Amino acid sequence: xxxxxxxxxxxxxxxxxxxxxxxxxxxxxxxxxxxxxxxxxxxxxxxxxxxxxxxxxxxxxxxxxxxxxxxxxxxxxxxxxxxxxxxxxxxxxxxxxxxxxxxxxxxxxxxxxxxxxxxxxxxxxxxxxxxxxxxxxxxxxxxxxxxxxx
Amino acid sequence: xxxxxxxxxxxxxxxxxxxxxxxxxxxxxxxxxxxxxxxxxxxxxxxxxxxxxxxxxxxxxxxxxxxxxxxxxxxxxxxxxxxxxxxxxxxxxxxxxxxxxxxxxxxxxxxxxxxxxxxxxxxxxxxxxxxxxxxxxxxxxxxxxxxxxxxxxxxxxxxxxxxxxxxxxxxxxxxxxxxxxxxx
Numbered sequence: 001x002x003x004x005x006x007x008x009x010x011x012x013x014x015x016x017x018x019x020x021x022x023x024x025x026x027x028x029x030x031x032x033x034x035x036x037x038x039x040x041x042x043x044x045x046x047x048x049x050x051x052x053x054x055x056x057x058x059x060x061x062x063x064x065x066x067x068x069x070x071x072x073x074x075x076x077x078x079x080x081x082x083x084x085x086x087x088x089x090x091x092x093x094x095x096x097x098x099x100x101x102x103x104x105x106x107x108x109x110x111x112x113x114x115x116x117x118x119x120x121x122x123x124x125x126x127x128x129x130x131x132x133x134x135x136x137x138x139x140x141x142x143x144x145x146x147x148x149x150x
Numbered sequence: 151x152x153x154x155x156x157x158x159x160x161x162x163x164x165x166x167x168x169x170x171x172x173x174x175x176x177x178x179x180x181x182x183x184x185x186x187x188x189x190x191x192x193x194x195x196x197x198x199x200x201x202x203x204x205x206x207x208x209x210x211x212x213x214x215x216x217x218x219x220x221x222x223x224x225x226x227x228x229x230x231x232x233x234x235x236x237x238x239x240x241x242x243x244x245x246x247x248x249x250x251x252x253x254x255x256x257x258x259x260x261x262x263x264x265x266x267x268x269x270x271x272x273x274x275x276x277x278x279x280x281x282x283x284x285x286x287x288x289x290x291x292x293x294x295x296x297x298x299x300x301x302x303x304x305x306x307x308x309x310x311x312x313x314x315x316x317x318x319x320x321x322x323x324x325x326x327x328x329x330x331x332x333x334x
Contacts, residue, residue, distance in 0.1 A: 011310075015306060015307050015310050018306050019302065019303040019306050019307075022183070022186070022302055022303075022306060023190075023299060023302065025187050026186060026187050026190030026191055026194060026302070027190075027191070027194060029184075029187035029188070029191065030187050030188055030189075030190050030191015030192065030194060030195075031191050031194070031195065032191075033187065033188050033191060034191060034192065034195065037220070042220075043216060043217075043219075043220050044216050044217075045216070046208075046212050046216060047208065047212075051207075051208075054207075055195075055204065055205045055207065055208065056195070056204075056205075059194070059195070059198075059204060130187075131184055134180055134183050134184045134187060135177075135180040135184075137180075137183075138176050138179050138180040138183060139176050139180070142172065142173070142175070142176040146172050
């Protein structure tokens with residue numbers, strides 16, 4: 001390695017970035033899930049899905065942006081560890097699917113004036129995809145420990 | 151006494167198995183975090199609504215009222231996972247300063263909820279009738295955001311405090327590289 005990553009100079013930069021990463025996903029996954037639960041018919045029934053989407057989309061987007069940028073910085077701290085890690089690779093695949101799904105099928109479904117009959121499937125799929133992203137993220141360190149440390 | 155209790159808890163078969171399985175602990179942790187995402191999102195929106203920053207087209211009563219049950223379910227889910235994690239490494243966490251910080255902040259959050267219960271969180275109809283959101287509600291919302299963020303950050307930091315290996319009686323998994331402790 002020719003250039004030392006300044007992030008690795010301080011033992012606190014990684015955990016602080018992780019905090020920002022977590023706040024980012026509370027914003028994004030948290031607000032996305034509210035619309036998903038509405039699509040599933042659970043909670044926030046005084047509002048229609050389009051109303052909730054209108055209320056939350058900006059916070060979801062802010063969260064996703066914060067999450068991606070802090071995530072890239074976290075990745076940069078030790079790319080050699082992340083790149084071959086199966087949990088990391090799983091996370092990246094489901095993350096790409098989750099974002100793609102979010103801004104295509106899910107947005108179309110949640111914007112519909114009349115909830116389509118498949119709304120529950122869309123809400124459930126979105127929740128499952130984002131849940132898989134979180135699980136993948138947590139498992140990175142544990143898979144790393146299980147596969148490589150010993 | 152608390153130390154003895156912590157040692158006893160983590161020595162039970164349930165928590166020993168939880169600690170020694172390579173995947174149960176991360177599954178519990180992931181569920182904890184997923185709960186934080188869902189619960190955190192609702193806390194955020196509730197407080198941002200009180201600050202007049204989000205969901206301004208909906209009444210405060212509507213937002214707080216509709217999130218109330220879901221937030222409780224979320225909190226129970228997070229707390230259950232948290233207790234499972236605490237119990238599995240109770241002795242190590244007994245020495246961890248950020249565990250103490252986190253538990254203190256959680257206690258503070260309960261005081262916060264109790265203190266603002268009547269004037270803010272169960273007083274939403276009056277807040278809706280007021281020409282503008284009362285300062286008291288904004289203070290409650292800001293404090294809530296601040297304390298919850300502190301709780302999340304303290305929680306994230308727990309794993310970064312090195313355990314005092316010479317004092318521990320449980321085998322950690324995976325064993326830290328500098329570990330000299332053998333299971334007892």
